[in-house]
Amino acid sequence: MGEEASRVVMITGGSRGIGRATAYAFAEEGARLVLAHYDPDETAAEETLAVLKSRGIAAESHRVDVSSYPVVTALLNDILDRFGRIDVLVNNAGITRDKILVRMSEEEWDAVIQVNLKSVFNCTQAVLKPMLKQRSGCIVSLSSVVAERGNFGQGNYAASKAGVLGFTRSVAREVASRAIRVNAVAPGFIETDMTAVLPEKVKESFIEQIPLGRMGHPEDVANAVYWLCSDKAAYLTGQVIHVNGGMYM
Numbered sequence: 609m610g611e612e613a614s615r616v617v618m619i620t621g622g623s624r625g626i627g628r629a630t631a632y633a634f635a636e637e638g639a640r641l642v643l644a645h646y647d648p649d650e651t652a653a654e655e656t657l658a659v660l661k662s663r664g665i666a667a668e669s670h671r672v673d674v675s676s677y678p679v680v681t682a683l684l685n686d687i688l689d690r691f692g693r694i695d696v697l698v699n700n701a702g703i704t705r706d707k708i709l710v711r712m713s714e715e716e717w718d719a720v721i722q723v724n725l726k727s728v729f730n731c732t733q734a735v736l737k738p739m740l741k742q743r744s745g746c747i748v749s750l751s752s753v754v755a756e757r758g759n760f761g762q763g764n765y766a767a768s769k770a771g772v773l774g775f776t777r778s779v780a781r782e783v784a785s786r787a788i789r790v791n792a793v794a795p796g797f798i799e800t801d802m803t804a805v806l807p808e809k810v811k812e813s814f815i816e817q818i819p820l821g822r823m824g825h826p827e828d829v830a831n832a833v834y835w836l837c838s839d840k841a842a843y844l845t846g847q848v849i850h851v852n853g854g855m856y857m
């Protein structure tokens with residue numbers, strides 16, 4: 609299948625932030641986009657779809673909880689029935705529930721592991737069956753700089769994002785012989801709703817740790833995700849690309 613024509617691309621957390629920027633990057637090649645999100649309402653998803661429509665892109669959005677195995681299975685079955693294939697999966701949905709460990713509740717631990725790590729298992733397993741048959745496919749999962757260096761108040765989040773890296777490397781080994789590539793992108797400190805909630809002082813102290821001297825834009829991350837799913841990255845699998853302005857080297 610010609611890469612330019614119509615790859616079927618699924619992006620979780622595609623309503624806003626990094627997922628939205630990634631959808632716009634794939635829109636440039638005319639991909640058929642399936643976006644999933646779990647926002648409280650459809651406002652951001654509708655904005656994203658409107659922009660895609662104005663660019664002539666066939667896109668659809670589903671409000672689904674990707675941490676639920678049966679929900680993901682049903683969605684992927686539906687996509688495969690209608691499109692007959694899946695070429696790219698971007699595991700981007702993510703949440704934070706920050707708390708120092710002695711104060712962290714079991715619910716805060718479980719929620720972050722479920723959404724950030726279990727969803728990656730759910731979606732990856734669901735797309736692998738058709739990809740193995742096709743003998744092609746590309747999977748990119750969003751990790752974080754925090755997976756490598758840890759972060760005060762983010763024991764749950766760091767564990768989930770480090771889990772993504774181990775998962776990526778293991779699955780990459782399992783499916784490489786079928787020409788399926790599995791990689792991760794680890795962003796640093798990116799300007800999205802996720803970081804907008806941080807107090808100004810915390811933001812300033814992060815920016816001081818970034819050699820390039822600024823927060824990243826969602827597009828900085830989206831470009832790396834897109835590149836990993838292109839033929840230019842045909843010889844990369846099991847890798848993690850750090851997009852962090854030099855925050856971690």
Ligand SMILES: NC(=O)c1ccc[n+]([C@@H]2O[C@H](COP(=O)([O-])OP(=O)(O)OC[C@H]3O[C@@H](n4cnc5c(N)ncnc54)[C@H](O)[C@@H]3O)[C@@H](O)[C@H]2O)c1
Nearest residue numbers: 621623625626645646647673674701702752795798800802
């Ligand atoms: N923003 C950063 O600084 C940063 C840094 C490192 C890693 N990341 C990671 O990049 C990814 C995107 O982050 P962002 O900043 O764009 O976040 P965001 O908060 O702007 O958007 C998160 C997206 O995930 C979706 N989502 C959340 N829970 C879901 C669920 N259960 N099912 C389906 N969708 C769900 C939301 O609906 C939304 O579309 C996340 O995995 C995040 O952990 C972000």
